[in-house]
Amino acid sequence: MSRKARRSTVRSRSYEAIAEYYDAEYESNQILDNDVPFMLQHLPKRSQSVLELCCGTGRAAIPIAQSGHRVVGVDYDANLLEIARRKRDSVGIEPRQLDLVRGNVLTLKLGKTFDFAFLIFNTFLNFTTADEQDQLLDAVVAHLKPRGRFWIDIFYPDLTILAAQHHAHFDSATFYVPSLDRSVHRVTEIERSADRPQVQRVTFHYTWASTDGRINREKIEFDMTWMFPRELERLLHRHGFFIEQMYGDYDGSAVTPESSRIIVLVKKG
Ligand SMILES: C[S@@+](CC[C@H](N)C(=O)[O-])C[C@H]1O[C@@H](n2cnc3c(N)ncnc32)[C@H](O)[C@@H]1O
Known part of the structure; x- marks a missing residue:
């Protein structure tokens, strides 16, 4: 039976932030001082086309566009996107450098492909059913160029x-x-x-x-939900990705049972 035919009707209760709170709420979160600089180190210096899934208020999408990449950020929350647009405009980034699109990443059809896609700050773990995870990774594959890369960053289960x-x-x-x-x-x-x-x-x-x-x-x-490294690795592999790097923290250390993060860079086969 195909994956599509097996899809169940169970859905996760989705994360919907109080938009006005979001940036203030996470301002002092240490993870967020480090995740974007670390990811930027793994992006080629020459300009890349980049897709951020679940971009929220543009916390990551804006600095990535500022460093010269052409970014499309997708989120289903109109209020968060409005904040992202205001922030983008206030730093003088043009919409052609950072396009902010309202959409559900589970059913995403942008009609174009990217060099690099990313999903950070534990957001993959909001998709708690196997069906949703498959749908999401199918959408990532469909939006990547051949040999395109995908970056995913979740917490190591405590x-x-x-x-x-x-x-x-x-x-x-x-x-x-x-x-x-x-x-x-x-x-x-x-x-x-x-x-x-x-x-x-x-x-x-x-x-x-x-x-x-x-x-x-x-x-x-x-x-x-929560995932251990092997579970994530096998899931990504099943969707045709090959692991290039796996880190347990933003210092570039390997994943161990004491790690706080599972940060994975994969390449589309
Ligand atoms: C934890 S926030 C992360 C936001 C941003 N990536 C960051 O790192 O600050 C999760 C985001 O996922 C978005 N989101 C959750 N489910 C989604 C879906 N199915 N489609 C699009 N966006 C979704 C929420 O609106 C929220 O902005």
């Missing part, structure tokens, strides 16, 4: 998190959102799914105080 069914207060952070003149506190809750294998429900709980002292609460919920 066994202490996986061991517990429920974490109520994980990774708390406070951040200031200039556009709203608001300080927001975020607490993360993680619950392992009882009925879906290898799936966690992640909830970000946000609280902030109005000027009259009222406490406001917001939350977003989404699904995440």
Whole structure:
């Protein structure tokens, strides 16, 4: 039976950020100081055509376009894309250097192919079913030139998190959102799914105080999966990719059980 015929109707609960919070929320995240510079080291110096899947507010797409590559960023969230466009325009990057397109990466059909595609900041793990992962990788293959390269960056599973069914207060952070003149506190809750294998429900709980002292609460919920290096390697291989590099961190070290990241550069066969 073909992969298409086997596709199930189970879908991940998708990540939908509170757009105004996104950049402020992640500003002090150390991963984000290092992921784009490290990826840029692996891009050829001569200008490449680059596709960013799930580009959000252009955090990565903008500096990559600024370093001379022609970038297309795709995201399904119109509010995040609007922020990305504003940021792009404010640094004087032309739309022909960075095109921002609204679309679902699972069904993407841009009608062109690229030298390089990338999906970073754990986003591959938002696609929690085998069907979605296949759909996404099919879309990547369809948008790469022959011998095009794909860069994917996910976290190495943390066994202490996986061991517990429920974490109520994980990774708390406070951040200031200039556009709203608001300080927001975020607490993360993680619950392992009882009925879906290898799936966690992640909830970000946000609280902030109005000027009259009222406490406001917001939350977003989404699904995440986890993968070990061999699992990712075999999946990429099954989609016709050959591993060129695999790193366990942005210092270029190899993947070990103590690694924090799984960063893979693959080539389309
Ligand atoms: C964690 S954010 C990463 C954003 C950006 N790549 C970065 O590193 O800052 C994940 C992004 O994936 C987008 N996204 C999730 N599912 C998507 C889908 N099926 N199609 C397009 N975008 C999607 C969300 O809107 C969000 O912008």
